[in-house]
Amino acid sequence: xxxxxxxxxxxxxxxxxLELQLLDTHDFxxxxxxxxxxxxxxxxxxxxxxKPEITRSMIEIGTSxxxxxxxxxxxxxxxxxxMSRAARKLNIAISGGGTHAYQHWSEQRIFPxxxxxxxxELYGYLAKQFTVFGQHVHVGVxxxxxxxxxxxxxxxxxxxxxxxxxxxxxxxxxxTGFHSARLNSVFAxxxxxxxxxxxxxEGFGQFFDKMTSTGVVQSMKDFYWDIRPKPEYGTIELRVCxxxxxxxxxxxxxxxxxxxxxxxxxxxxxxxxxDDYLVYTFNRFQACRFGxxxxxxxxxxxxxAKLRDDIIRTLARVEPHAxxxxxxxxxxxxxxxxxxxxxxTWLRRQHAEHPPMAALVEAAAARWMAA
Amino acid sequence: MRPAVVGALQAVYQQIVDWLVTLVxxxxxxxxxxxxxxxxAVVVLAALVLASxxxxxxxxPRLLGYLLVGAVASxxxxxxxxxxxxxxxxxxxxxxxxxxxxxxxxxxxxxxxFDNPWLAASSALEALAAGVAVWLVLVLLGAPxxxxxxxxxxxxxxxxxxxxxxxxxxxxxxxxxxxxxxxSAINSVLAILAVKLWPVLAHSQSVSxxxxxxxxxxxxxxxxxxxxxxxxxxxxxxxxxxxxxxAATMPxxxxxxxxxxxxxxxAWGLSPFVALLVAGMTARSRMRHRLTVQPYLGSAxxxxxxxxxxxxxxxxxxxxWRTLWPWALAIVVARLIGKGAAIFATARPSGLSWRQATxxxxxxxxxxxxxxxxxxxxxxxxxxxxxxxxGVIQALLITTTWMQLSGPLWTLWPLKHVVGxxxxxxxxxxx
Numbered sequence: 001x002x003x004x005x006x007x008x009x010x011x012x013x014x015x016x017x018l019e020l021q022l023l024d025t026h027d028f029x030x031x032x033x034x035x036x037x038x039x040x041x042x043x044x045x046x047x048x049x050x051k052p053e054i055t056r057s058m059i060e061i062g063t064s065x066x067x068x069x070x071x072x073x074x075x076x077x078x079x080x081x082x083m084s085r086a087a088r089k090l091n092i093a094i095s096g097g098g099t100h101a102y103q104h105w106s107e108q109r110i111f112p113x114x115x116x117x118x119x120x121e122l123y124g125y126l127a128k129q130f131t132v133f134g135q136h137v138h139v140g141v142x143x144x145x146x147x148x149x150x151x152x153x154x155x156x157x158x159x160x161x162x163x164x165x166x167x168x169x170x171x172x173x174x175x176t177g178f179h180s181a182r183l184n185s186v187f188a189x190x191x192x193x194x195x196x197x198x199x200x201x202e203g204f205g206q207f208f209d210k211m212t213s214t215g216v217v218q219s220m221k222d223f224y225w226d227i228r229p230k231p232e233y234g235t236i237e238l239r240v241c242x243x244x245x246x247x248x249x250x251x252x253x254x255x256x257x258x259x260x261x262x263x264x265x266x267x268x269x270x271x272x273x274x275d276d277y278l279v280y281t282f283n284r285f286q287a288c289r290f291g292x293x294x295x296x297x298x299x300x301x302x303x304x305a306k307l308r309d310d311i312i313r314t315l316a317r318v319e320p321h322a323x324x325x326x327x328x329x330x331x332x333x334x335x336x337x338x339x340x341x342x343x344x345t346w347l348r349r350q351h352a353e354h355p356p357m358a359a360l361v362e363a364a365a366a367r368w369m370a371a
Numbered sequence: 372m373r374p375a376v377v378g379a380l381q382a383v384y385q386q387i388v389d390w391l392v393t394l395v396x397x398x399x400x401x402x403x404x405x406x407x408x409x410x411x412a413v414v415v416l417a418a419l420v421l422a423s424x425x426x427x428x429x430x431x432p433r434l435l436g437y438l439l440v441g442a443v444a445s446x447x448x449x450x451x452x453x454x455x456x457x458x459x460x461x462x463x464x465x466x467x468x469x470x471x472x473x474x475x476x477x478x479x480x481x482x483x484x485f486d487n488p489w490l491a492a493s494s495a496l497e498a499l500a501a502g503v504a505v506w507l508v509l510v511l512l513g514a515p516x517x518x519x520x521x522x523x524x525x526x527x528x529x530x531x532x533x534x535x536x537x538x539x540x541x542x543x544x545x546x547x548x549x550x551x552x553x554x555s556a557i558n559s560v561l562a563i564l565a566v567k568l569w570p571v572l573a574h575s576q577s578v579s580x581x582x583x584x585x586x587x588x589x590x591x592x593x594x595x596x597x598x599x600x601x602x603x604x605x606x607x608x609x610x611x612x613x614x615x616x617x618a619a620t621m622p623x624x625x626x627x628x629x630x631x632x633x634x635x636x637x638a639w640g641l642s643p644f645v646a647l648l649v650a651g652m653t654a655r656s657r658m659r660h661r662l663t664v665q666p667y668l669g670s671a672x673x674x675x676x677x678x679x680x681x682x683x684x685x686x687x688x689x690x691x692w693r694t695l696w697p698w699a700l701a702i703v704v705a706r707l708i709g710k711g712a713a714i715f716a717t718a719r720p721s722g723l724s725w726r727q728a729t730x731x732x733x734x735x736x737x738x739x740x741x742x743x744x745x746x747x748x749x750x751x752x753x754x755x756x757x758x759x760x761x762g763v764i765q766a767l768l769i770t771t772t773w774m775q776l777s778g779p780l781w782t783l784w785p786l787k788h789v790v791g792x793x794x795x796x797x798x799x800x801x802x
Contacts, residue, residue, distance in 0.1 A: 024544065026478055028660075031544050040722050088486035089722050091549055356660035 001218060003208040006144030006201055009234030012262055012325065013140035014072060016254045017062045018243050019053055019133040020083075020368075021100055023093040028361040030103045030131070032056030033092050034111060040086040048079045054116045055108040055131050059094075065140075068326040069255040076247035084369040095365035096250075097343070098168025098182035098242025099132050102357045105172075115221075130189075132182040133243040135165060137254045138235035139261050144201025146265075147229045151195060151236045152272035153264045154257075155280055158226055158240055159287035159296050160314065163307050164334060165241035165253055166291050167343030173357055179291030179344040182242050183284070191217065192224040193281075197274040204229070226284075240284075245343045245367045248333065255330030259322035260314070266321070270300055291342050308338050381693075410452055411460060411681070414444045418681045432779035434536055437677050441684015442776055457682050464682050467675035469633040469647055471535045473625070476601075476651020477662060478552055489721035490550065497713035497735065498558035502527040502565065504709030508701045509763060517569075518760035522767040524565035526706050529555040530739035531644070533778035536676055541783050545792030546723060547730045551782070554735060556648055563642050567593055597636060597645035604632040604646065605653020612658055621663060628654075683739060687772045691765055698766035699773065703736075710735050730785035730792075737778030738771045 024031040034056045041050050047064035061079055066072040087094050108131045110120045141147040166179035178184070186192050198204045211217045220228065226240045238257055244250045263269070276299040286294030292308040315331055322331045340346075351360045422436025444451040457464065484491040502523040509519035534555040538548065567590035571583050608628040612621060632650045636643040654662050692699070711732040718728035774781070786793045 025480055025483075033545065036546050036722065036724075039724060086722075088483075090546060091480065091483045091486070354660075356663075358660040362660070 001212050003205040003220075004231050006147060006229070006231040007234040008142050009140035011140055011142050011146075011265070012067070012258055013235075014066045014254050014258055015063055015138035015233070015235065016066075016072065016076065016250055017060055017136040017138075018076075018096070018247075018250055019058055019060050019135075020243060021095045021097060021133055021365075022057050022059060022087075023095055023100075023361060023365055025091055025093050028093065028358045028365065030055075030057035030100050030108065031092060032109050033090060034059050036090050037083070037086060037092065040090060041083065044079075044082050044086075046075065046078050046082070048075055050079075050083070052111040052113065052116075054111060054119060056111050057100075057103070057108060058111075058131065058133065069251060069330040070326065072254060073248055073251035076251050080247045080368070080370065087369070093362070093365035094369055095361065096167065096243040096245040096247075096368045097133060097347070097364050098166070098180055099171050099185075101170035101347075101361055102173040103131065105131055130185060132168070132185045134182065134186075134239060135241040135243045135250050135253065137238045137241070137257050138230060138233055139238070139258060140233075140235050142234075144204065144229065144231065145199070147234075147236050148195075148199050148201065148204060149272065150261060150264060151227045151229060152197060152199065152276070153270070154227055154236070154238070154260070155194065155272065155276055156270075156299055157260060157314065158238075158280070159283045159294065159307055160311050161238060161253060161257065162240050162284065162287035163291045163294060164256075164311070164337060164342060165244055165249075166288070167242040167245055167347065169344040169347055170351075170357070170360075175348070175351075178289050179342060180242050180288045183240065183288050186224055189224045191222055193226065194277060195223070195225045195228060197272075197277065199272070242343070245346065245364055246370075247368070249337070249343070252330040252333035252337075255322070255325070255327040256315075256318070256334050259318040259325055259327050259331065262321040262325060263318040269317075273299075275299065291344055292338060311338060411456060411678075411685075414440060414452060414685075415677050415681055417444075418677055422677075432537065432540060432783045434533070434540060434676070434680050434779035435776075437680035438684040438776050438779070441681035442687045443684070444681075445685045445687050447687050447689050452685050454686055457685055460678060460682065463675060464679055465633060466630065467672075467679040468532055469629045469643065470626070470672060470675070471532050471679075472644055472647040473629045473632075473651040474539075475531055475535045475552060475556055476648040476653075477655040479556055479648075479652050479655075481652065483553065487721055489717050490553070493550075493714060493717035493721050494554050494557040495561070496717060497554060497710045498527040498561045500713040501558075501706045501709035502562075504705035504712075505702050508705040509698065509766075512698055512701055514698070514763045515760050518763040521566065521569050521759045522702065522763050524562055524569055525767055526702055526738070526770070527565065528559040528562035528738070529735045530737045530775065530778055531555045531559050532679070532739050533737040533775065534734075534782060536680070537779050537782035537786075539676075540779075541786060541793035543786045543793035545786075545790060547727050547734060547790050548786060548792050550723075550731055551734045551786075554731075558735075560645060560648070563645060564590065564594060593641055594645065596639065597641040597643075598649050600632060600636055600639070600641055601646040601649025601651075602653050604628050604635075604650035605657060607631075608650070608654045608662075609657040612661060621661075625654075625662075683775055687776065688765075688768045689772055690769075691762075692769055695762065695766040695769055698763070699769040702766065702770040703773065707732070707736060727790055730789040733785040733789070734782050736774060736781040738774035739778065 022031055022033050022037065023029065032055070034052050037059055038050060038052060044050070049062040051060050051062070052058075053060045061083070063072060063075050063079070066075065083094055110116050139150070141150055162180050162183065168180050168182040169175055169178060171181045196207055198207055208220075217223065220231065224239070227236055227238050229235075230237045241253055244253065279297040279299050283296040286296055287307060290307075292311070294307045295304050296307050296310060297304055311334070315335055319328065319331055322328050347360060347364065350363050351357070354360065354363065418437045418440035421440050422433040425431040425436040426433050443449055446453055484494070505526040506519045506523035509522055510516055514522070534551055538552065568587070571586045608624060611624050611628075615624065628650065629647065632646045633643045635641075636646040714723075714728050714732045714735070715725075718725065723731065783793065
């Protein structure tokens with residue numbers, strides 16, 4: 001199967017996907033109700049989309065194509081309102097967060113579609129352990145070459161998004177010490193990590209051909225990279241964010257990425273290089289483990305810096321672009337979260353105040369549903 | 372049914388009983404002469420073994436095994452135990468029922484009825500439709516209208532005990548399971564209300580206006596008194612829980628409050644069912660996740676379940692079934708149609724698929740002695756339907772026996788095989 005042609009799209013357009021948790025209102029464990037909720041939302045108003053995810057306790061929503069912060073946030077608020085109404089009708093709760101604090105992976109049930117069955121058969125228990133919840137942001141690019149350039153240029157900023165969105169400190173009832181433990185589940189997949197350093201769509205096509213000839217992959221969907229090109233949409237897709245606990249945060253993260261992409265495209269502050277990836281895994285780990293307090297190494301200058309400080313410096317550089325994109329409010333939200341802490345910090349604070357794990361998950365659901 | 376067929380069936384049945392009795396004559400004679408407490412203990416052991424075999428070999432619910440062993444030991448089949456033999460165990464059986472009802476209360480979220488008004492409509496309609504259907508069919512068969520109304524009121528209820536015990540056995544997760552809990556609680560409360568008001572309706576011509584008012588006041592006192600008692604017990608558990616904020620003491624506190632609520636309700640002539648249900652709901656609402664209800668009191672609860680269901684089996688009654696079976700069958704069919712019609716009519720607007728509606732209709736069918744005896748002021752085994760036609764009540768008891776013995780199948784088969792909300796395996800389900 002050859003790599004499909006890259007569909008051109010309008011630069012810097014945005015699309016957001018959120019994987020969400022479906023919860024039982026009694027014990028706030030995950031509950032396999034995706035089909036009920038999908039049926040209830042079948043007649044929803046708005047251009048957003050809702051679809052199943054790999055297990056029946058998950059659901060994925062996708063916004064329509066957006067260009068600026070306010071309409072994106074409004075659409076996310078609308079879908080949250082409609083979903084929350086449907087969920088209350090069905091006596092379930094919906095929550096953000098990268099992991100469920102105490103669900104048992106073995107109790108999850110695979111959603112009955114051909115693709116999910118294939119994944120389940122291929123990856124075995126890993127598929128059920130993949131009951132983690134992420135935010136994916138698509139950014140429109142005009143062609144494949146630019147998609148790959150932007151993809152690799154963005155790699156330096158991947159830790160920003162991990163730390164800002166981190167909302168998965170608890171796994172199987174235990175505080176992992178990580179801010180984003182979700183990405184550890186993604187690491188387990190053989191085709192996760194980063195994309196190969198190829199800067200032309202033609203070169204990428206050759207790589208894809210080699211991979212498909214080995215039989216290891218069948219389509220682009222089989223790559224679980226942190227950032228991957230999405231030729232059918234004409235976008236690059238950032239996949240490292242945990243699903244935030246509030247939709248406004250999800251909109252802000254998407255628009256921070258949009259402003260960053262505009263900054264990179266228009267100012268070309270550096271050229272991506274293979275050696276940028278020497279520190280990639282280290283920086284990624286720091287962001288997952290310590291969140292905004294992590295220390296990262298600049299791949300060009302080799303200087304160490306606090307992640308929080310690096311985000312502040314980056315915000316200062318991208319804000320003129322955010323202004324042009326009507327995304328200044330998003331940057332302000334990001335700046336505020338640097339002092340308030342990320343969602344992982346909020347979850348730990350909640351847990352300290354109200355110890356039962358179920359209370360923590362209930363509070364997170366109330367935050368997402370704006371109850 | 373033709374007399375020849377009935378005769379043949381009777382002969383086969385008698386032959387099987389004789390054969391069984393001959394086979395185990397010596398042990399049976401020993402057991403029959405034994406202390407009733409010891410006798411029941413032996414039957415409970417047998418129930419455990421059979422239930423385990425049924426579950427492992429035929430994937431049948433364990434509860435079914437307990438019921439069957441109780442029924443086989445009852446006067447209806449082998450006569451190992453008499454109904455009065457249950458009496459020494461009655462406090463434990465009452466506790467088992469009370470604990471199950473309290474836990475049912477903790478699982479209900481009344482807010483759901485406001486979030487989904489069609490669910491509220493569905494709850495009221497299915498109880499009403501079942502009652503009306505049963506009344507209609509009994510009247511058509513020639514039953515006195517007042518007695519048919521009494522039977523209809525009892526038949527509107529789904530057994531909350533079988534529902535909750537089956538729920539704890541299979542741990543289902545899904546729309547049908549949650550609606551089943553909600554609907555069985557609501558239709559039982561409505562049945563209690565209907566039966567309390569029954570004398571007013573049944574004897575409206577002979578009862579004077581002041582007597583009617585007295586009966587209405589009495590019914591109101593029972594319902595509102597039970598409500599208040601439940602609220603008070605729920606608040607009490609919350610307060611005591613704050614004083615002794617230790618995980619180890621919580622089950623003991625729960626047990627104490629459950630016993631208190633049941634005893635006070637009995638002593639004051641209120642409804643223990645309503646009081647315990649409200650106590651559970653209040654405790655959950657006030658304590659939230661501090662209320663860690665041990666699934667049915669842990670392993671002690673498991674023992675109580677066996678005892679409870681064996682007792683249900685022992686209390687089976689099929690007297691006069693040869694003459695009353697058409698009435699009993701009519702009640703079964705009318706309930707099924709009544710509940711089904713209401714559930715299907717409200718399925719789509721309330722958010723159910725047709726498949727889920729089918730499963731819910733089937734799962735709502737079990738009845739238990741409790742549903743007949745809800746009218747009693749305590750968990751005693753006396754029906755309190757003065758003036759009701761004995762034939763109609765006996766037909767209702769036969770129906771109850773059928774729907775009780777097959778109850779776990781009605782509940783669990785649709786949950787497992789129609790909607791797949793329960794996983795049919797032996798994995799522990801920690802929540």
